[in-house]
Amino acid sequence: MKIFETINIRQADEITISNQGIGYYELMERAAHEAFLWIKKHFPDKETTFHVFCGRGNNGGDGLVIARLLHEDNYPVKADMVSDAGKPTPEFETALQKLIDSGIKDNKGADYPYEEDKLIYIDALFGIGLNREMPEGVKSVIEKINQCNGHVISIDVPSGLFMDQDTEIAVESDYVLTFQFPKLAFYLPGNSRFVNRVVVLDIGLDKDFISNTPSSYFLVDRKEIKHRYKPVAPHAHKGTQGHALIIGGSYGKIGAVCLSAKAALKSGCGLVTAYIPKCGYEIMQSYFPEAMALTEGEEHISAINFEFNPNAVGLGPGIGQHPETQQAIKNFLEKYNGHLVIDADALNILSQNKDLLTLLPQNTILTPHPKELERLMGSWDNDFEKLDKMKTFAAQYKVILVAKDAHTMVVYGENIYVNSTGNAALATGGTGDCLTGIITGLLAQGYNAVDAALFGVYLHGLTADIAISETSVQAFTASDILHYLGKAYLKIEAECRQK
Template structure:
């Protein structure tokens, strides 16, 4: 699914109104009805109280529609409308409709003192994507009153004060919502960790914008949904044999960190490649044989660390390297030699680098030029920082990571909530699956195994990265159905890969 800028959303809304021959404020009515449906789910059977703060643009208009529908359904509604000398047209239409339905509008300004009632739900419809610059501090008193209320707070489209496509500094006045009901498209800011505390969880509501017009709009930013990923996943063929699904090498481990290779190898097998060879230092031999009997185990000549990547590893279709590797001098040299060997091949295996392989590369940036193009690097934020340097904010991070990806022609998988995958052509793909329970030791090793396996199965690096990240998150979501998020372990993710595949391929 495309992620559009505020400007492109506006233009698409205008085109939709023309193509679908919509009457005035019809899209706003659609948005309001969807919001109303969501709130009915929250309220359940109860008659509830909603206090809706409406601004002077179309975001405020959404709040007005919602207020009317809630009132008509028998809920108690208070509408606070920010006084202004220029309301948007659809806002005015809905002020009138609201009054006609019998709801009184309370005019407020930035300095008004609001007494929210104890049990009401606050709905924030002050500003949406139309915010074109930061709110100045004259808005702070109003926004602070909302944020310090003990009520549940839901934002409409985007928490007011948050810019959709640019950085919002932490001291700017922004509503802190428990949940954001976002309309038509996910806005970029909703996906970035720095703004998570304002956005809460978000729910995307499809207001039926014109698909043909959408097709014409170019973007570099995408949000990977189930429908998108379903198209990539290849089902099993009747005549498949283990050769069909390819041979993945999982190479890494050091004394005390063999578990990383165990997890990645098991994840690779559960993701469906035909054969896994695990390459570990000698101290890992028995561990591997007893915990992953399905894998072929090859060992390094050294006991505790990897000192040389055996040349026969290069015959596999994919190699995932770095999990639990450590940064011993011998392992650094081994990685260097390995990259030089790969560089000599016309058709090198598809490569994934994780964990200490990334840290070693950060110590020797000149080796980056040896990486085959379109290798997949899976840093968590700290590893990314070592690789590409510091960034000022989350938007700057995306920009710097994109420039790095283009410079080295490598794919970056930046792990976290809404993991983002950055491609050398500038495309960004944000993931939609996963939950906070997955922030657990070894989850990254599992991801490396999954992507390594998909590469071995013949998926192109781009698809392997997008599909692998999605599957990994989906396995976490499947696990969370029976296991509390606090208790999810990396092994649980592996155990739920089967459910994830079933869901994806059904």
């Protein structure tokens, strides 16, 4: 799904209005109606009170229409028009008159009684057009919303959230009901406290415009994944499913390479060989009998030599940074030119020896967490500078960058893909090792590098989304990724069968 900039979103509105022969107010009614239907479905209790805060622009108009529709459906509704939040638009004035005609009056900020746990705040103060500091009066309203005990639903965007610069204060939303397109700002780490769950509502904007307008940003959702998934052929055998080699492990860190090797096999490849130091041999063979094992060095890998041609190599899980290991990696990179995934201490070795980056085969996949990313490309002052630096780094070294975070981003050429799966359960040791194994296994099966990165990240996150209803966020471990990989595949296959 494309993520458009503000200028493109406004163009989509204008072209839709022109091509469909409607007015701005009709489009406002359409958008608000879709939000109303979602709210009604998810909060059906008619004793729930809705307190709608409206600005005076078109986002506020959306809120007025939603308030009217809720009132007409017999929900208790209070509406506050915040005078400092913009200048009235004609569409706002029309929506306000219809609201007044329905019998709802401006609440003017007054408190009112409501049943505990049955209050929902609807935030419709500002939309995507905010580009200046908010008045103090509006900030106080936002602070009130953020201190409330009820659920908070933001319409289109959390009010106060800037689309193209850092945000200091905005509504902290439980749900963001956004229209037609996800917004890049929703997925940036610095905005995480403002956005919990995003729901993209289709409001029927012009399909040709959406299809034909280019974008450099994409949300990787289930529709995107359906086009990248490669089902296993009915007559496949282990020789056709690819052979993955996982190189890693050192004394005390054999678990990392065990997780990675097993994840590679469970991703669907036919064969996995683990290249490990001798201290990990019995551990690997006991933990993961399906793997083959090659050893080099006693407590760390001292050389990398193998006499077969793997379809893909994963390098780094638990490998350590011993000088002999660093030299072994340098020697390996000087002669290897196949599909490659690099993670963990192998990334740190690259950071310490930047000249090694020039040895990487084109479309090598790097999977750094935030600190490893900083070591690779230097620090950044804000999320937008980080995006620019990631693009520059990926282009300079012709690599695919998998920047792990709450919303992992895959950088390929000029494009940035934002993953839509995963949750805080993945914030535990070993999950990155599993991701390395999954992506390596997909490469070995014949996925191209960008598809392997995108599908692997999506699949990895989906295991946690499925698991937490059974295990909880707190009790989830990296081994649970391996356990739930099968269920994640089944879910994707079921969705692929749906039209």
